[in-house]
Amino acid sequence: xxxxxxxxxxxxxxAARTGNFFHRYANPGRFLRLGARLQPxxxxxxxxLSVAGIAWGLFLSPADWQQGDSVRIMYVHVPAAWLAxxxxxxxxxxSLLSLVWRHPLADLAAVEIGPVGASVTAICLATGSLxxxxxxxxxxxxxxxxxxxxxxxxLYLGHIALIRAFDEPQRGYRAAAxxxxxxxxxxxxxxxxxxxxxxxxxxxxxxxxxxPTMSTAMLWPLLVCxxxxxxxxxxxxxxxxxxxxxxSRVRTALAMRRGRADSHDARDSGQDLSGAVA
Amino acid sequence: MTHxxxxxxxxxxxxxxxxxLGGGAALRLRRARARLAALERPSRTGGASAP
Numbered sequence: 001x002x003x004x005x006x007x008x009x010x011x012x013x014x015a016a017r018t019g020n021f022f023h024r025y026a027n028p029g030r031f032l033r034l035g036a037r038l039q040p041x042x043x044x045x046x047x048x049l050s051v052a053g054i055a056w057g058l059f060l061s062p063a064d065w066q067q068g069d070s071v072r073i074m075y076v077h078v079p080a081a082w083l084a085x086x087x088x089x090x091x092x093x094x095s096l097l098s099l100v101w102r103h104p105l106a107d108l109a110a111v112e113i114g115p116v117g118a119s120v121t122a123i124c125l126a127t128g129s130l131x132x133x134x135x136x137x138x139x140x141x142x143x144x145x146x147x148x149x150x151x152x153x154x155l156y157l158g159h160i161a162l163i164r165a166f167d168e169p170q171r172g173y174r175a176a177a178x179x180x181x182x183x184x185x186x187x188x189x190x191x192x193x194x195x196x197x198x199x200x201x202x203x204x205x206x207x208x209x210x211x212p213t214m215s216t217a218m219l220w221p222l223l224v225c226x227x228x229x230x231x232x233x234x235x236x237x238x239x240x241x242x243x244x245x246x247x248s249r250v251r252t253a254l255a256m257r258r259g260r261a262d263s264h265d266a267r268d269s270g271q272d273l274s275g276a277v278a
Numbered sequence: 279m280t281h282x283x284x285x286x287x288x289x290x291x292x293x294x295x296x297x298x299l300g301g302g303a304a305l306r307l308r309r310a311r312a313r314l315a316a317l318e319r320p321s322r323t324g325g326a327s328a329p
Binding site for chain 1: 281282284285287288289291292293295296299300303304306307309310311313314317318
């Protein structure tokens with residue numbers, strides 16, 4: 001019995017092991033080194049793949065027999081939609097890390113994901129609208145898929161506003177993390193909206209469980225664009241996060257200098273006073 | 279009906295946003311690195327921070 005207890009106590013729980021894994025990368029210095037090493041491996045493939053994918057989609061891929069050339073909007077719309085959802089998933093994971101493990105980098109990452117995620121969601125909505133006008137004859141319909149993505153955009157905007165709304169940053173991080181986690185409920189709604197409701201938006205052409213319902217001549221450029229845009233999204237986030245860590249270090253160094261200068265001033269004025277008393 | 283204006287606008291918006299976000303991140307990183315380096319320089323030599 002006693003032995004069993006020792007063994008049980010000696011084995012760390014899954015939560016503790018997960019926490020340890022994330023805390024290894026909570027060290028800003030370690031992140032800066034890792035980020036500097038990762039940056040070129042994200043940036044250059046992102047540029048190459050995005051340019052190749054866009055050129056392929058615009059000039060080499062075939063037009064659709066029904067939609068004609070407007071199908072080419074798909075090569076920017078679908079990656080933007082994928083990044084809007086996966087960016088929010090990243091935000092929700094950062095929120096969880098912030099609330100459960102108080103991971104300092106998760107808070108900074110959440111601050112940086114917000115504007116980038118909101119921008120790609122805006123692009124998803126705008127390109128969808130630009131695709132909808134020639135195909136559906138309207139810029140917008142209150143369809144389940146479109147509305148749930150619009151809600152996602154507002155969730156991003158709410159997160160951006162909330163995380164900066166408090167004088168004390170920690171309170172902003174906590175409040176925004178709760179919003180980030182609660183808002184994740186919108187992600188399955190976006191994903192399954194085209195199955196749960198009768199929508200004007202078409203069902204998914206690519207799923208994990210079935211063969212794609214589009215021609216491989218369109219699938220390949222779409223895949224290249226999606227990988228390129230995803231790497232670009234990651235590259236921008238890593239660059240912004242590295243900058244945020246450095247800015248935080250600058251603020252700390254300036255505060256320390258100010259503190260030192262104040263203590264010197266206090267000491268000097270103390271000496272003056274003691275001199276005056278003497 | 280030509281779809282070209284819709285296609286050009288969609289690609290223009292996407293590429294424009296990518297350039298703004300990417301360029302903005304690169305500039306911000308460069309500025310932060312320069313400020314941090316400028317702050318760390320005197321403390322390494324021990325000159326400016328010494329009382």
